[in-house]
Structure formats: structure tokens, C-alpha cells
Amino acid sequence: MDRSLNNSGRPTQISAIAPPSRPDPREGEERLAPTEDALSLPGHIASSGALDRLVETARDYARHAASENTLKAYAKDWAQFARWCRMRGADPLPPSPELIGLYIADLAAPQGRVATLSVASIERRLSGLGWAYAQRGHPLDRKDRHIASVLAGIRRKHARPPVQKEAILPEDLRDMLDTLPHDLRGLRDRAMLLIGFAGGLRRSEIVSLDHGKDDTPDGGGWAEILEGGVLLTLRGKTGWREVEIARGSSDQTCPVHALTQWLHYARIDFGPLFVAVSRNGLKATGARLSDKHVARLIKQTVEDAGLRPELSKAERLALYSGHSLRAGLASSAEVDERYVQKQLGHASAEMTRRYQRRRDRFRVNLTKAAGL
Template sequence: MAPGQDAKSGVTGTGAPDDPLRDEGGQESRDAIALPAHLAGSGRLDRLVDTARDYARAAASDNTLKAYAKDWAHFARWCRMRAADPLPPSPELIGLYIADLAAPQPMGTRKPPALSVASIERRLSGLGWNYQQRGFSLDRKNRHIASVLAGIRRQHARPPVQKEAILAEDIRAMVATLPHDLRGLRDRAMLLIGFAGGLRRSEIVSLDRHKDDTIDSGGWIDILDGGALITLRGKTGWREVEIGRGSSDQTCPVHALEQWLHFARIDFGPVFTSVTRDGKRVREHRLNDKHVARLIKSCVLAAGLRPDLPDAERVKLYSGHSLRAGLASSAEVDERYVQKQLGHASAEMTRRYQRRRDRFRVNLTKAAGL
């Protein structure tokens, strides 16, 4: 047995695994997808098992799987430090765990930070998913979990902290700070396409030039006379995003995309790839979505947005979601068109992104006769 490994849980304290269907020792989880016990193994059946495992991993995004893996690693480590076994699931133990997340007990001289209600609920979702992969079920309605979580919500719930919206005048100032080398052309196209399409940062970097160019593609782009048609694989299935041409080449997202594709000579594979440090050559591998967040923060500083705040506070106000919130707040069109562009299932979700919406356009007080 490896040092630091718990004999019962099969989980080490070295960190989260890359594959949530494996434990941290690198072994396949004992209750993961496998051949039925009554069947004899064969080459064909073993290949089917591998295929089924690949499909199981594709049921959630890579970022979600990584988060769930970290959730399980943290819970297993917490259990081990208290001489408890994470398997099978114990509602009483999980109730104590989420209580410790909300009001952590000091560990020696150090007191861990308390998690928000949203983070605790995400941890519970991660534990539920991990238990399912190991052949168990987690009953979140059990009183030992539900009552503790209800108390945490009552005492610690806060309104969500929203990121600042990047409005039209902001995005124009941001792209104006970018150079005109390959890196600048790429970053300009990413910002403008992300803003005009209301795209998530993961959706921006997942785009390919054509359908089926790569196996890790999240969508592709068709450039037409009137604009660009982006086909995306979203959380609820495939959707199309239409990005029309702008009134000026300096701020037109489609023109910026065409310039990048032309000078970078990209006609196959990932649309947004890395560039050499000198900004003169394009590499083949796809950018990470964290690049979008870093790009937004650096351009916010360069453009001088929110000059009333120190730099450290300014960059905290903006993230990848600032592009989506900016489109929702800037587009003076019927709300249903914004909802469709952002891929929201409800108008209520779209309204959360609208930072400067006319909240009293419909006055029910006057309509009721007062």
C-alpha cells in the first residue's frame, strides 16, 4: 500500500485525480463501469467496457469532472483525518462535514476559510456524483443532511455577487489597447466574438473551424455574407448563435475573426490557438479557457475601466461572464432574442445578466389602479 493511502477508501492525500472514475492511487474505482461478473472476458467485450467508460466520462464537461474529483478528494481527506470511512455513504457523517464547511473548526493554529452556501451545495453535488460512480446513492433529503443544509442557508445565505458587465463602450476601449501582431489579432477576435455571441469562455476556446475537425471540439463556425453562424454544444444540447457584422471594421466581430483566420492561416482544427512569445508564429494546440479570463483582466487594466478603484479591486470585478452580462445589458432588443443568444432556458436567468435593465417598465402598481 502506498504511503499516506487509506486502506478502506483507497484514496491518498496527494491531491485530486485527473479521472474521477479512478481513485487517487491510479486504480479503477471498484464499482466503476465493468464487465458483469457472470460473463467471461474477451477482447471485444473489454473494448466495449472501455467505450462505455469513455461515454460515462463524456456525460459531464471536463471542468465539472475535475471539480467533482476535487470534491471527493477533499471529503476523503477530511474523513481520514477523523478516522472515518467515506464508504458507504453516511448521512450523519456528511451532515457533520457540511457543518464544518460552513463553520470550520480550527486545525492547530490555522482556521480554514468558511465556504459559501453555493460552494457547499456544489460539494454535495460532487459527493452525490462520486457515490453514484461507486455504486451507492446519497439521499440529500435525509434529515441529517437536509436539516443542517437548511440551517446553513438560513444563517449564511447571501445575495449572489455579480461580476461587472463589459458594455459596448468598454469593449471598444479594451480592443483598442491590443497590438496588431498575431497575438493582438487573435485576442481582438476572441473578445469581440465572445461579447457579440454572449459566449462562455469555455465555449470561445472550444470552437473549431469546421464540424468534426477535432474530437474535443465544442462547436464550429460558418462564415456567411451576413455574419458568422456558430454551432455550439451547450449544457442542454446543441444551439446556434448568430453574430451579425458590425457597423465598423474596427469593432466588427466577424471582420476581426476573418483577419485572425487569414493571417494565422487557420483552415482546420481549433480556431483560437497559442502564439509564440514574439507574436509572429501560430502554434497548433488549443488555448485554455483561463486565457480568456486573463485577457479580460489585462485589457480592463490597460483600458482604464473603473479608474476609481485600485488595480487589485478592479480585476476582481471582471471575469469571463462579464462578456455575457455586457451583451445582455447593452443589446436594446426584445428580451427573448437575448435569451436565445445566451442559451438560457428561462427569461428570469437572462434578467440576472442585465445590469442596467429598466426594472419598472411594467408598473403593476399603476396597472392595479393605485
């Protein structure tokens, strides 16, 4: 029997019902999904065609309140929590801080062969549950002592320094570019790597680019090729921002040259900037690439270039990801930090420093400055 503490400090029963044998993981998930009436007309207002259309418009805006990847992650978090509750004969609705405290404790110290989650993953799960409860009209108070105290203990006992992905430095990027074929697919991948590096872009930002403004409804920005370089207008987490990518010192490593070559030979003048290529490699299709292609491209070219040969293949592939391009720019650009911060779209310099894998440490010697 699972027990916790109620608000008076006395034990309260969470579940006294034996869980059903081998429950269907998908059972009841539709019942727990956000309902369409989460955004609807108030009961005292009569329906009409115009108001019904406004309701649909509001629901459409609500569906775009977060990115597709974020919504998928939150939906998965809720499904996992709902299944955890059913396995213990509990109901996830309405929210119970006592129950959620037990849940995150089980994530941090699970029984059996279940993998232990990191502190960051547990906090992400909590964010997903908070969003899911909010969509159902049940705000979750994460400051409740049954949640906050357990989470504080998990942080204190299990927190570890964040595992950072390896930065792709300019010399690494040159080796990776040399592994690409000299065909249409190679032109595209070369442009993606160089634009991603020079722009300090996330992999989702790379593939969301369109050729022009408002080319597609799912575009996340567009590119404008100017005399001095490429101007990207991107829709980020906190709004729109501009990213300037200047021309390089040689055509082999110039992101602007690589992009113009790809657009010319792929005959792209409208729609998504980076699209799939036909099986024979002779024609660009209109299908936008997913951000997973960027991750696969980085890992494949890292492997083909033989970076970090002292590591095993599994260790090497785990060390690099889409963020390696952003970290590479932050670690390599010998300019004032505020310019790197602006390029990456960070709100604080501290966040930018997290991406800098190599920088001049101890440049300012406060020990000597203090007279020691």
C-alpha cells in the same frame, strides 16, 4: 468525539479513534478513486474480444459524461472530503448522511483559521460528493434529514445575494480593444473578445471552437462564415445549439471582420479556431488556448483600459471575469428579451434577467395600474 443522530434519534458514535498525526493528504485517495470495474461485464457473462471492446467504449463514454472542468472540480471535492474524514478517523465509504451533515456544518462554521465557504460552494461540494458516490455504486440521499435539515439551516443563516461580475458594456469593450497591439496576437485577442461578446459565449465555448465540423476530437463546436455573419454551432450543457453573430456597423468593432482577419493572417483553415502564437508573435501554432487565457485577457485589458478607476487594482480585477462578456451582451442589446435568451442558450427568461445589469426597471408601473 464526534456524535450525530441515528435513524432512531439516539446519538451514534461517528469516531472514537484518534486521528493519526499529520496524515498524508494523498493517502488512500487511489483506494477511493472510481474503479475500472464500475463499468464491466456481468459476472455470469463470459468475456470475449468484442465484449471487452464494448466495455472500453462504454468506459470512454462514461468519462465524457461531464466536462473536464466539472470532473476536476468533483475529484477535488471528493479528495477534500476524504481527507476531512481521515483527519477525524472516519471512513467516507459507505456514505453516511450523519457524517456528511457534520461535514457541511464544518464547512459553514469551521474552527480555527479555515476559511468559511459560501452556501453556493457548500452546495457545489455536495453535488461533487453525490457524483463521487454514484460512481462508486453508493447513491447519496441528499433528502435525508441529517443532510437536508443542516443545509436548510445553513441557507437560512448564511445565504447572501449572489455576487455578480461587472458587465462589460460596448463603450468598455471599445476601450479594451484600443489597448491591444496591432500584431498577430492582437488580432487573435480582438477576435476573441468581439466573438465572445457578440455571441454571449462562455469562455470555455470561445476556446473550444474549431474551424470546421469534426476537425478535432476535443472540439466543442465550429464556425461557418456566411455573407450575413458567422454561424456558430456549439455543444452546450443541454445539447447542440446555433449562435448567429451578425456583422457590425464598422470594421473596428465588427466581430466577423475581426475573425476573418485573424484567420487570414494566422493561416488557419483547419483545427482549433483560437491557438497560441509563437514567442516572436509572427506565427500561429496548433495549440488550442485554454479558457484561462480568456479570463486573463479580460482582466489585463480591463486594467490597461483603466475601467472603474475609483477602485483599487485588486478590487477591479476581482470585479471582471469571463462572464462579464455574456453579461455585457445581455445588458446592452436593446431587443426583445427572448432573442437575448436564445443567444445565451438559457432555458428560462429568469436566468437571462440575472445577466442583465442594466435594464428599464419600473417600466411597467403596477402601482398606478392598480389605481394607487
